[in-house]
Amino acid sequence: MRTILLILMLGIFSFNAAQSYKPIDTADYLERKNFLANYTKDTEVFNKRQKEKYEGKTGRELSNSLSRFQKYFQEEVKSKNFVFNTAFNKYVNTVVDQILKSNSLNFPNLKILVEKDNTPNAYCMGDGTLVVNMGLFYWVDNQDQFASVICHELGHLFLDHTIKTQLADMKFEKNGKEEFKSLVSEQNNKGEKAYQIYKRQLYKFSAEKRKQENEADSLGYVYYLKSNFAKSEFKNALVMLKKFDSISPKVLKTETYKQFFDLPEHPFKEKWLQKEDFSTYDYSHYKEKIDKDSVASHPELDLRIKYLDTQFPDQNITTKKVESSAEFQVLEKTARLEFLPNFYQSEDFGVGIYSALQLLQNETQETDYYKYWLGKNFEKIFEARKNYKLNRYLDRVDPKNQDESYQQFLNFMWNLSLDDIKFIAEFYNKKSL
Ligand SMILES: [Zn+2]
Known part of the structure; x- marks a missing residue:
């Protein structure tokens, strides 16, 4: 009797194990440690170069603000918000390689990370770090749409948009600084909050930002076509992303x-x-x-779609649906x-x-x-x-x-x-x- 029960239990157990998904293990201590060591080393060199490139107070301020963000970013990495060595990482690396090769591009500072964030988004930081949110894999329809978002980000990177935005912010606005100042009295999660402010600033929608988005789309579309992805999917990705956010719009009955x-x-x-x-x-x-x-x-997505329509009318040629x-x-x-x-x-x-x-x-x-x-x-x-x-x-x-x-x-x-x-x-x- 006992044996039968045991077999039965084992049976149930193995059935569950086969059926149930095991989440990604974020205890990847070694990869994280290696990344942080390289990141610290490379960003120091990068910041120094920016300081020399923009003389005087501007260079100093830029370098300071960069290293401040980098410090917060490192805290984010330490708190296991990114994954290493997963199928996601391998896939993004392959796609980026393909785009760089097809366009004979080389970004010496490029580092690629995958964030445990369900929002369909990707962003790049001034120092050449490209972050792809895990949610992007879910919310786009296919691999070509995914690649189009990467092309857009590489466009930003090539045009040095994040640094330009930061310089503009320093010059015209003190908002960011004020926001960061208000963090001094903050007791809990200071790093996390600062990082959120940084991200918000990065996403901030303004006239300048709109121009940059169009530039990144124009250049990104060139990268995209040269890498042989389906014409129609560049715009389709934007149409797709417009519908969604991190929370599914489906109705809960x-x-x-x-x-x-x-x-x-x-x-x-x-x-x-x-x-x-x-x-x-x-x-x-x-x-x-x-x-x-x-x-x-996402009003910016509407404007981007409109811009693409006027700039590249032939992208609307109906091609076979990309599976x-x-x-x-x-x-x-x-x-x-x-x-x-x-x-x-x-x-x-x-x-x-x-x-x-x-x-x-x-x-x-x-x-x-x-x-x-x-x-x-x-x-x-x-x-x-x-x-x-x-x-x-x-x-x-x-x-x-x-x-x-x-x-x-x-x-x-x-x-x-x-x-x-x-x-x-x-x-x-x-x-x-
Ligand atoms: Zn963009």
Whole structure:
């Protein structure tokens, strides 16, 4: 009897092991150490060269501001927000190599990193570091669209845009400095906050930025065509990215809440879905705001598409639809499976639960894996709620800036009692054992 039970258990165990995905291990101490050593060495040389290139106060300030950002960036690397030696890294390196070779380009300072960030984005820093977010692998349609984003970033790099922006910032604005100054009194997560400010500045949309985007697209498109990618996909990537953000725009259905939170001995309560009353809001204003900002939540993308249309009319020639290659499909799937570990790593526990529920609603495979993360996030939400720190991990309802599905989710979360949260956390944590 005991043997049969053991065999049965082993059987169940191996079945689970085969089915369940194992997240990327970020304990890659050696690779990180090597990267940081090289990075420190190379950026020192780079900063010194900038100091010489721009004489006097400008050179000094530029070099100082560069090394300040680099210090924060190093902290980010240390806190395991980047992955090394994964299939993602290998793939990006191959794509970059292909583009550089096809265009006889050489960027001596180029370093490529993959960030555990679900936003479909890539960015380059003044010192020649190119960062590709893991989310980009998921949100684009195929390998050519992926390559187009890389070409665009290499365009920025070639045109030295980040340094130019930084110089302009130093000259015309003191905003950045003020923002950084306000960090002095900050007690928690100083490095993380500074890094966020830096990223915000990098993304900042202005007339100059718009010009740079168009320049990077023009040059990027040349790189792209020379590397033999499909003409149509350069613009298609922008159209695709326009639709998405880090949070999936797919609607979370009411039935999904009932399916996953109607638990034995803790039945679902309709009142959990009650919404706050926003009738006092000026709805017409709200609607206008949505049309203007939210739906086209990336106005710069619209302008870039328009610009490409006028500059390169022949890109619209309908070519055969580019299918995602087998290799790219694997990366796409891995990026999807890394969503929840990534949100967890950045302590976005509320968004992590929302994302887990969407995946459970829309995917038929790996459901145990998603439930496991649902439990882990609920555990964190329970701790936060118990310690009156829920605000830190769960957004407040904000009808002006959130779609209806996400608002419904937030209402649900804020309606749960401490006991409800405890019960759900325990249920899903036990389930995963
Ligand atoms: Zn850009």
